[in-house]
Amino acid sequence: MHSQLALVFVAFLSTNALAQMTNSACFFESGNYRLDWNIDANDVVHFNLTFRDFPTSNAWTGVSFGQSMSAGMDVILVMSANGRLSTADAYVRGYQPPTMDPMNDVRTEEVRMEGRILRARFSRPLSTTEGPQFDTSLDGCVSWHFVTGTGAMTANMSPSKHSTTPQAKQVCDLKRQCVAPVNSQSNPGQQNTIRTTPRPMATTTPNRGMMTTGRGCLALDPDWCRAYVIDYLVWQEQYNRLSRSQACIPLMNSLLYAPSQCCQNLRVNGC
Numbered sequence: 302m303h304s305q306l307a308l309v310f311v312a313f314l315s316t317n318a319l320a321q322m323t324n325s326a327c328f329f330e331s332g333n334y335r336l337d338w339n340i341d342a343n344d345v346v347h348f349n350l351t352f353r354d355f356p357t358s359n360a361w362t363g364v365s366f367g368q369s370m371s372a373g374m375d376v377i378l379v380m381s382a383n384g385r386l387s388t389a390d391a392y393v394r395g396y397q398p399p400t401m402d403p404m405n406d407v408r409t410e411e412v413r414m415e416g417r418i419l420r421a422r423f424s425r426p427l428s429t430t431e432g433p434q435f436d437t438s439l440d441g442c443v444s445w446h447f448v449t450g451t452g453a454m455t456a457n458m459s460p461s462k463h464s465t466t467p468q469a470k471q472v473c474d475l476k477r478q479c480v481a482p483v484n485s486q487s488n489p490g491q492q493n494t495i496r497t498t499p500r501p502m503a504t505t506t507p508n509r510g511m512m513t514t515g516r517g518c519l520a521l522d523p524d525w526c527r528a529y530v531i532d533y534l535v536w537q538e539q540y541n542r543l544s545r546s547q548a549c550i551p552l553m554n555s556l557l558y559a560p561s562q563c564c565q566n567l568r569v570n571g572c
Contacts, residue, residue: 327479329470334449336364339481344427346439346475347410350379352451355419359383359454362419365393365446365467366437374446375437377407379421382458386412387532388423391460392436399460401536403551406436409532427475442473458539518564526563530570545571 328337333353340346352362359382367374376399378389390407391399406429410422428438437443450465530552537548549572556562 326472329445329447329468331447331449331468334362334447336447338475339479340427340475341481344476345408345424346427347424347481348377348422350419350421350423352379352419354417355381355414356451357417359458360451361454361460362448362451363388364448366439366443367446368444377423377425378460379412379419379423380454380460381414381419382454385535386414386419386421387535388412388421389536390425390436396462398455398462402436404555405533405536409528439472439475442471445470445472518561518568520561520564522561522563522565526561526566530563530566530572534570 327339328335330336333355335351337349338346348364350362350364355362361378361380363376363378365374365376374393376391376393378391378399380387380389388407388409389399390402390405392402393399406425408424410424412419412421412423414420425436425439427440429436446467446469448463448467450463450467452463453461455461533552533555534545534548537543537551538545549567553562553567553572556567
């Protein structure tokens, strides 16, 4: 009897130790910065960023993926610009400030300030359709770089180079190490109501009916469309220097797979 209890106790300790090891593989923390992540059944990686004592002036932080800036890196930015909080999908080629991707694969779930604490929840597919020139696949073993020191924003509200060298960590095998519990797949570390934005890979075929009938806008847009369209246009116009008509083209392409393609909000914003 005692030997059976001992075996059960050892098994419990082993299971508990394994859980701790798994959890430690799914977050990074240094100073005021902490990032948690997990992956859901649809191969979407969800992130939960907390940054204490975040600057009250214009600033940015985030996480990037890839071997080095010289080789090219995929970047997710979390920005505060003139009091406006947002996330952005970007890339870096060489030792230059980030440039916004032509297609946004980052889904903003929530960004808010609680006093001096920045909290952001966002997600992206494990792998995207843009290819390695813009996005890095997170499958397998990938170098992640955590922007633990904030970067400043330029006078025209573009992100400048970060103030300190990001800290790197090799992250491997998300699909085994960091599988999300069924009830918390979209929210590693906490449970909150979220505001969602579109994920272009949500379905396998575009909504051709809406594309061929023109901008009749018969269907109602989902709630997330307004914030998504405005944020996307701001990114392309302020950071990539595109005109409104130029910015509308990649915006509409990013919405091919979305319900109603955000038609009403595209029309209201001049697209």
